[in-house]
Amino acid sequence: MNADRRHPAGFWLxxxxxxxxxxxxxxxxxxxxVAVVGAGFTGLWxxxxxxxADPSLRIVVLEKHVAGWGASGRNGGWxxxxxVCPPPALASRYGDEAAxxxxxxxxxxxxxxxxxxxxxxxxxxxxxxxxLKVATTPLAADRLREDLESVRPYGWSERDRWWLDADAxxxxxxxxxxxxxxxxxxxxxxxxxxxxxxxxxxxxxxxxRIHEGTTASAIRPGRAKTDGGTVRANVVVRALEGQTASIxxxxxxxxxxxxxxxxxxxxxxxxxxxxxxxxxxxxxDMRQVFVYAQRTRDDRxxxxxxxxxxxxxxLTPTYIVPTAARALRTRLAELFPSAAEARLDSLxxxxxxxxxxxxxxxxxxxxxxxxxxxxxxxxxxxxxxGRTLADLITGRETELSRLPWVGxxxxxxxxxxxxxxxxxxxxxxxxxxxxxxxxxxxPSRVGVAxxxxxxx
Ligand SMILES: Cc1cc2nc3c(=O)[nH]c(=O)nc-3n(C[C@H](O)[C@H](O)[C@H](O)COP(=O)(O)OP(=O)(O)OC[C@H]3O[C@@H](n4cnc5c(N)ncnc54)[C@H](O)[C@@H]3O)c2cc1C
Numbered sequence: 001m002n003a004d005r006r007h008p009a010g011f012w013l014x015x016x017x018x019x020x021x022x023x024x025x026x027x028x029x030x031x032x033x034v035a036v037v038g039a040g041f042t043g044l045w046x047x048x049x050x051x052x053a054d055p056s057l058r059i060v061v062l063e064k065h066v067a068g069w070g071a072s073g074r075n076g077g078w079x080x081x082x083x084v085c086p087p088p089a090l091a092s093r094y095g096d097e098a099a100x101x102x103x104x105x106x107x108x109x110x111x112x113x114x115x116x117x118x119x120x121x122x123x124x125x126x127x128x129x130x131x132l133k134v135a136t137t138p139l140a141a142d143r144l145r146e147d148l149e150s151v152r153p154y155g156w157s158e159r160d161r162w163w164l165d166a167d168a169x170x171x172x173x174x175x176x177x178x179x180x181x182x183x184x185x186x187x188x189x190x191x192x193x194x195x196x197x198x199x200x201x202x203x204x205x206x207x208x209r210i211h212e213g214t215t216a217s218a219i220r221p222g223r224a225k226t227d228g229g230t231v232r233a234n235v236v237v238r239a240l241e242g243q244t245a246s247i248x249x250x251x252x253x254x255x256x257x258x259x260x261x262x263x264x265x266x267x268x269x270x271x272x273x274x275x276x277x278x279x280x281x282x283x284x285d286m287r288q289v290f291v292y293a294q295r296t297r298d299d300r301x302x303x304x305x306x307x308x309x310x311x312x313x314x315l316t317p318t319y320i321v322p323t324a325a326r327a328l329r330t331r332l333a334e335l336f337p338s339a340a341e342a343r344l345d346s347l348x349x350x351x352x353x354x355x356x357x358x359x360x361x362x363x364x365x366x367x368x369x370x371x372x373x374x375x376x377x378x379x380x381x382x383x384x385x386g387r388t389l390a391d392l393i394t395g396r397e398t399e400l401s402r403l404p405w406v407g408x409x410x411x412x413x414x415x416x417x418x419x420x421x422x423x424x425x426x427x428x429x430x431x432x433x434x435x436x437x438x439x440x441x442x443p444s445r446v447g448v449a450x451x452x453x454x455x456x
Contacts, residue, residue: 010348011263016193022212026228032060035233039063040072043239044199045386051206068196074350081106081186084375087154094404103155122198129280131187140286189294221367238370242351252412256351258317260324261304264342288434310423361408364392
């Protein structure tokens with residue numbers, strides 16, 4: 001299936017258990033109550049909760065490639081309670097109470113995904129083993145402790161996230177040079193493409209119509225125009241994340257950030273005896289360019305680097321940057337020297353959606369609904385978005401429809417190429433800061449400058 005070597009589908013899509021033959025494309029005009037554009041987690045969860053809430057609704061999903069082909073089938077499989085905007089930023093804009101409500105909703109979202117997998121028979125390898133964020137230098141440990149304290153007022157009590165000393169970390173995962181870590185139980189590891197493909201089968205069973213190989217070009221109140229015809233619907237849901245700019249008039253809402261992931265060959269039992277990692281934890285380190293990883297069901301390490309290249313978002317950036325494999329290998333060897341020689345069995349890339357203020361948003365206005373701007377935290381946030389959109393579309397006032405991100409308006413990015421150049425400078429500065437700080441163990445001035453470059 002991985003026929004295009006320059007644009008590989010990657011390990012998750014290759015092992016999702018489907019052959020990914022596209023369902024029939026839209027051919028001619030259709031009518032529906034709700035048309036969902038984009039079949040990633042946002043579109044699929046929205047269709048799922050809508051179909052559950054009101055089985056009489058006529059729902060159509062329109063997808064350019066196949067369901068799960070975007071970020072949803074290519075990510076790190078961290079189903080976490082983290083949001084892209086830190087709780088203090090949310091609180092300073094919407095108040096403490098709203099930030100706590102949002103955090104609690106995110107806590108609830110992690111087991112909700114496990115519940116649906118169980119109820120619908122989706123074998124997405126869901127394990128809620130929590131998450132470790134490790135520090136391998138004293139500077140990183142200081143930052144991690146500050147981070148821990150900064151979220152305490154916003155719902156993260158001592159039962160939600162706590163400090164582990166180096167010995168306690170080693171009992172869970174033996175990371176080389178670890179000086180301490182924080183642990184939270186609010187995270188699960190999933191096989192993302194199995195989740196996406198399981199969801200698409202589930203919604204089909206609930207009567208949702210799905211057209212794959214169908215590209216939308218315009219979304220207006222009451223209709224979605226595609227290359228195969230127009231769908232007229234009371235509500236059109238825009239669920240395109242990093243490719244939102246492919247829709248007429250939406251070029252400046254979200255930028256695409258192109259990032260890579262890889263997976264090792266299955267590692268031998270001797271490695272796991274040494275490293276542990278027995279309880280399904282996800283793992284990240286605390287560097288400017290951090291690593292995120294999980295142990296797969298078949299004993300590989302699937303991991304990525306938060307090192308990206310901005311894209312305008314009307315293209316589909318799934319090509320491989322030549323230096324990506326080396327960057328991944330180097331960091332893996334630093335964290336786990338005994339995996340330094342492990343083969344990378346698969347390397348792929350995908351794109352995430354960045355809003356200018358780094359806030360996610362969900363909403364419904366004038367017949368157009370949307371959700372996105374999750375950055376690298378969309379696996380669980382998209383589920384919360386799907387439940388929230390179902391409430392908004394069916395007109396129910398609920399705790400979810402009152403959350404602070406509902407109706408949040410993004411400031412448009414500055415026009416291209418300025419938006420891309422500015423964000424590229426930011427990510428370059430972060431890479432430099434990472435290199436300097438890992439050598440000196442002191443905060444670098446470039447890092448401070450990178451903070452100043454953060455979009456406002
Ligand atoms: C490498 C990588 C690692 C990540 N790791 C994590 C992680 O560990 N945890 C986490 O929480 N998040 C992670 N993310 C982010 C997360 O995957 C996304 O935020 C989330 O999947 C977004 O879901 P979505 O449905 O909004 O968008 P997508 O999954 O991108 O879905 C959009 C869909 O729209 C389709 N489409 C595009 N244009 C059109 C069009 N014009 N007409 C019709 N269809 C169209 C696309 O083909 C795609 O299927 C990662 C992302 C990447 C790329």
